[in-house]
Amino acid sequence: MAPERRIRDMVKKVEELRIFGGTPAFSEKLHVGRPNIGNRGRLLERINDILDKRWLTNAGPYVQELEQRVAEIAGTRHCIAMCNGTVALEIAIRASGLRGEVIVPSMTFVATAHALQWQEITPVFCDIDPQTYNLDPHSVEKMITPRTTGIIGVHLFGRPCDIEALDRIARQHNLKLLYDAAHALGCSYHGRPIGSFGDAEMFSFHATKFLNTFEGGAIVTDNDDLAARIRLMKNFGFAGYDNVIYIGTNGKMTEVCAAMGLTGLESLEDFINVNRRNYMHYKHELHAIPGIQLMTYDETEQCNYQYIILEVDESITGVSRDQLVQILQAENVLARRYFYPGCHNMEPYRSYFPHAKLMLPETEKLVQRLLALPTGTAVEPGDITGVCQIIRLVVEHGADIRRRLLG
Ligand code: T4K
Numbered sequence: 156m157a158p159e160r161r162i163r164d165m166v167k168k169v170e171e172l173r174i175f176g177g178t179p180a181f182s183e184k185l186h187v188g189r190p191n192i193g194n195r196g197r198l199l200e201r202i203n204d205i206l207d208k209r210w211l212t213n214a215g216p217y218v219q220e221l222e223q224r225v226a227e228i229a230g231t232r233h234c235i236a237m238c239n240g241t242v243a244l245e246i247a248i249r250a251s252g253l254r255g256e257v258i259v260p261s262m263t264f265v266a267t268a269h270a271l272q273w274q275e276i277t278p279v280f281c282d283i284d285p286q287t288y289n290l291d292p293h294s295v296e297k298m299i300t301p302r303t304t305g306i307i308g309v310h311l312f313g314r315p316c317d318i319e320a321l322d323r324i325a326r327q328h329n330l331k332l333l334y335d336a337a338h339a340l341g342c343s344y345h346g347r348p349i350g351s352f353g354d355a356e357m358f359s360f361h362a363t364k365f366l367n368t369f370e371g372g373a374i375v376t377d378n379d380d381l382a383a384r385i386r387l388m389k390n391f392g393f394a395g396y397d398n399v400i401y402i403g404t405n406g407k408m409t410e411v412c413a414a415m416g417l418t419g420l421e422s423l424e425d426f427i428n429v430n431r432r433n434y435m436h437y438k439h440e441l442h443a444i445p446g447i448q449l450m451t452y453d454e455t456e457q458c459n460y461q462y463i464i465l466e467v468d469e470s471i472t473g474v475s476r477d478q479l480v481q482i483l484q485a486e487n488v489l490a491r492r493y494f495y496p497g498c499h500n501m502e503p504y505r506s507y508f509p510h511a512k513l514m515l516p517e518t519e520k521l522v523q524r525l526l527a528l529p530t531g532t533a534v535e536p537g538d539i540t541g542v543c544q545i546i547r548l549v550v551e552h553g554a555d556i557r558r559r560l561l562g
Pocket of ligand 1: 186188189239240241242263264266267309335338359360361362363371372489
């Protein structure tokens with residue numbers, strides 16, 4: 156964590172780029188998704204307490220406390236913590252009675268689609284709005300068939316879907332509406348917290364999320380019946396000792412995971428402040444670089460600022476997104492192509508729906524243009540200056556670099 160020491164040297168000339176034989180600008184790898192740790196002392200205290208109490212899992216006191224805290228943040232009556240976000244989504248899908256076809260974006264982490272297909276429900280991939288990267292409501296309406304039972308919106312990178320429009324469509328067509336809010340804890344839509352929309356929403360607390368429980372996730376909802384079903388399903392359907400009243404699985408969160416989450420929650424404001432500081436720094440450094448557009452957050456809403464996303468317009472930069480990623484990775488900046496190539500281009504969906512791309516022109520374009528850069532508490536302003544310096548140099552010499560890379 157000594158970032159100024161981590162940067163070897165500012166790369167000033169094309170010949171100094173690692174890809175052309177220079178030394179990497181960063182001596183250590185700079186990751187996207189480095190976990191935020193919070194107060195180690197508090198975490199260890201909690202873990203010791205868990206060991207003393209000998210209550211390790213199955214709705215223990217730490218899980219209950221975490222559920223209460225997350226429900227407060229989401230503004231919902233219920234929060235059901237689980238072992239990860241994917242299982243949480245699978246259970247919410249099943250408990251909501253989804254079947255047949257469900258409309259989802261293809262521009263998302265593959266878990267959104269898999270949570271459906273795992274239960275033999277067809278994910279119908281829908282195009283996105285190129286401004287927000289979220290489901291385009293007009294496209295959603297076009298994808299509805301007599302087999303459609305629901306919509307799963309994804310608040311991609313923490314920016315809310317067009318909730319009003321999706322709500323209206325769901326009501327008009329009598330569809331269930333769930334949200335994959337894996338990225339959106341602590342964000343708001345029209346001033347109301349994400350978590351409280353649709354029939355239910357899912358948060359992920361995976362290590363790479365700005366609040367983590369090592370692995371973990373949760374469903375939040377105001378629907379009492381749905382919450383009760385989800386609670387049963389995540390614990391084998393047990394309604395009491397020896398009394399199984401429902402089909403279920405094991406989706407429980409452990410106490411140690413909840414302890415990590417509670418410790419992280421105590422530093423949540425600090426994490427958001429650091430993310431916001433990093434975002435502002437990137438914004439400042441990148442604003443004048445032609446062909447590079449930083450994904451912006453609506454600062455009038457609550458945002459967690461946990462993703463730094465760039466859109467690369469190759470016709471201006473001279474280099475493609477993939478070439479830029481290749482150059483950054485060689486410098487030890489492990490930029491990621493979230494969410495390339497889009498679910499519809501991954502198996503089994505690519506084979507099941509070989510023509511899906513015809514309905515997804517904006518998705519097809521964006522999966523070639525977006526990249527994610529490192530942020531979070533493991534990243535310092537000096538790192539960001541160094542990363543942006545590389546990007547600036549590459550774009551300034553885009554045509555030349557492209558020629559060299561191809562030649
Ligand atoms: N829906 C959406 C929209 C999601 O983004 C996700 C998860 C889900 C649903 C499912 O929720 P969970 O079931 O995961 O709770 C990572 C995560 O594994 C995944 O949780 C996350 N989305 C996705 C956006 O990112 P990969 O394939 O990129 O993981 P990986 O191993 O390449 O790690 C990413 C970066 O994080 C690397 O640069 C290394 C760094 N890292 C990772 C871990 C685990 C660390 O520095 N430390 C660590 O402990 O998917």
